[in-house]
Amino acid sequence: MKIVILDGTEQENCYEKILKDMFADDNQFSYFKLKDMSIQPCRSCGACGIKSPGKCIINDEIHPIMKAFAKGEIIVFMTPVRFGGYSSQLKKAIDRFMPLGMPLYMVKGGHLLHPMRYGSKHIIGIGIIEENIPNQEDNFKELVSKNALNMSSTYEVLLLNPQDSVEKAVNELKVLLKEQNRI
Amino acid sequence: MKNKNMVILNGSPRKKGTSYSFSLTIKKLVEERGSKAEIVHIIDYYDGNKDLKDLGSLISACDIVGLVCPYYVDTLPSPVIWLFEKIRSEFAETIKGKGFFAVSQNGFPDISLFKAILGTCRCFSESVGMNWLGGLAYGGGAIINGKLMEDLGKKGAKITSGFKAAVNDILEGKCISHEAQELLTVKVPKIAYRPFAAILNHMSRSTAKKMGAKDIYRKVYLED
Numbered sequence: 001m002k003i004v005i006l007d008g009t010e011q012e013n014c015y016e017k018i019l020k021d022m023f024a025d026d027n028q029f030s031y032f033k034l035k036d037m038s039i040q041p042c043r044s045c046g047a048c049g050i051k052s053p054g055k056c057i058i059n060d061e062i063h064p065i066m067k068a069f070a071k072g073e074i075i076v077f078m079t080p081v082r083f084g085g086y087s088s089q090l091k092k093a094i095d096r097f098m099p100l101g102m103p104l105y106m107v108k109g110g111h112l113l114h115p116m117r118y119g120s121k122h123i124i125g126i127g128i129i130e131e132n133i134p135n136q137e138d139n140f141k142e143l144v145s146k147n148a149l150n151m152s153s154t155y156e157v158l159l160l161n162p163q164d165s166v167e168k169a170v171n172e173l174k175v176l177l178k179e180q181n182r183i
Numbered sequence: 184m185k186n187k188n189m190v191i192l193n194g195s196p197r198k199k200g201t202s203y204s205f206s207l208t209i210k211k212l213v214e215e216r217g218s219k220a221e222i223v224h225i226i227d228y229y230d231g232n233k234d235l236k237d238l239g240s241l242i243s244a245c246d247i248v249g250l251v252c253p254y255y256v257d258t259l260p261s262p263v264i265w266l267f268e269k270i271r272s273e274f275a276e277t278i279k280g281k282g283f284f285a286v287s288q289n290g291f292p293d294i295s296l297f298k299a300i301l302g303t304c305r306c307f308s309e310s311v312g313m314n315w316l317g318g319l320a321y322g323g324g325a326i327i328n329g330k331l332m333e334d335l336g337k338k339g340a341k342i343t344s345g346f347k348a349a350v351n352d353i354l355e356g357k358c359i360s361h362e363a364q365e366l367l368t369v370k371v372p373k374i375a376y377r378p379f380a381a382i383l384n385h386m387s388r389s390t391a392k393k394m395g396a397k398d399i400y401r402k403v404y405l406e407d
């Protein structure tokens with residue numbers, strides 16, 4: 001299984017090591033620590049639709065991520081739960097995913113969508129809770145589910161509470177990935 | 184009612200896009216009521232072309248902050264989240280108790296998709312202690328493509344009436360009413376989606392042909 005992890009966390013945390021250890025012997029595993037990567041925001045220039053079909057014209061470090069995504073089967077979005085959504089670090093990469101959709105339209109489940117250039121994926125949204133805001137967890141789940149719909153993909157959500165023990169987090173991650181036969 | 188000062192944040196990297204034309208309409212409506220509004224582009228601060236401290240001072244001195252922004256992959260564009268993070272870490276003390284509202288618009292005429300993006304705006308507001316005045320969604324902003332409401336005939340008048348209802352609520356410190364959202368909602372029956380998709384596909388293919396694009400299905404990132 002080809003696994004791509006987009007890590008949108010800013011602070012040191014145990015989850016990076018846990019995930020890297022879990023896949024240490026797996027050569028089909030790519031890990032991107034986004035805060036250390038130079039990725040510009042999408043400028044909405046529209047070039048990736050027709051002028052340069054499927055390719056973003058900004059020359060920066062998004063391209064290795066796009067290559068990994070194209071081949072990937074499981075895409076992990078790891079982020080602090082930031083205002084019930086993603087951190088700006090994670091979102092700077094996701095905003096650049098426009099070329100992954102085609103400049104065409106289809107109707108699925110009562111929604112107008114762009115067909116995906118590289119097919120369906122399995123998205124795992126891992127949210128690390130950092131503060132206490134009412135309904136932020138439900139909002140996070142809603143966002144991951146809408147991303148999955150947008151990308152014609154299946155999905156799961158795991159919310160991690162830093163107050164919980166590391167063992168609990170490791171177990172939850174293992175259960176999630178084992179359930180999918182992914183480790 | 185006391186006159187108010189509003190700062191409108193354009194969350195799009197496009198300075199003349201639909202978020203901006205919506206911002207202009209809101210600014211005019213606020214000024215018609217004797218209050219003041221100023222529009223700023225978040226991208227200028229993200230790119231470092233303007234000093235974030237100046238935006239901090241502007242926000243600290245106003246009564247209400249409004250965000251008008253496009254819907255990017257189901258939530259806020261990254262520079263908007265970046266600004267929210269900065270406000271929380273650098274200006275949280277000075278913006279407590281001020282009003283905050285959000286307007287978002289996207290490509291497709293379907294407002295059932297906006298729960299997460301407007302939910303994030305509400306969470307931000309609660310996290311920094313602002314007074315959440317509510318959110319509005321407009322499905323189909325891409326078709327407007329930055330045109331002014333004044334140039335959109337009946338459609339523009341309807342959108343303006345929705346914003347007018349919202350501005351009245353906001354300036355009175357009330358939560359945006361359902362009536363405002365009703366006026367903004369474009370009702371396209373789901374049955375029309377397939378023919379609509381077929382028209383859009385035809386347009387895309389003929390534009391591609393005109394522009395000499397060889398293969399719009401190309402899988403560039405699998406090529407080497």
Ligand SMILES: Cc1cc2nc3c(=O)[nH]c(=O)nc-3n(C[C@H](O)[C@H](O)[C@H](O)COP(=O)(O)O)c2cc1C
Binds near residue numbers: 098196201291328
């Ligand atoms: C990076 C990016 C992601 C987008 N994601 C979506 C989306 O998920 N759903 C949608 O309906 N429209 C999406 N859009 C379309 C914009 O929301 C729409 O074109 C909007 O009207 C742009 O506003 P502006 O003119 O203020 O920039 C996206 C556009 C961009 C550039």
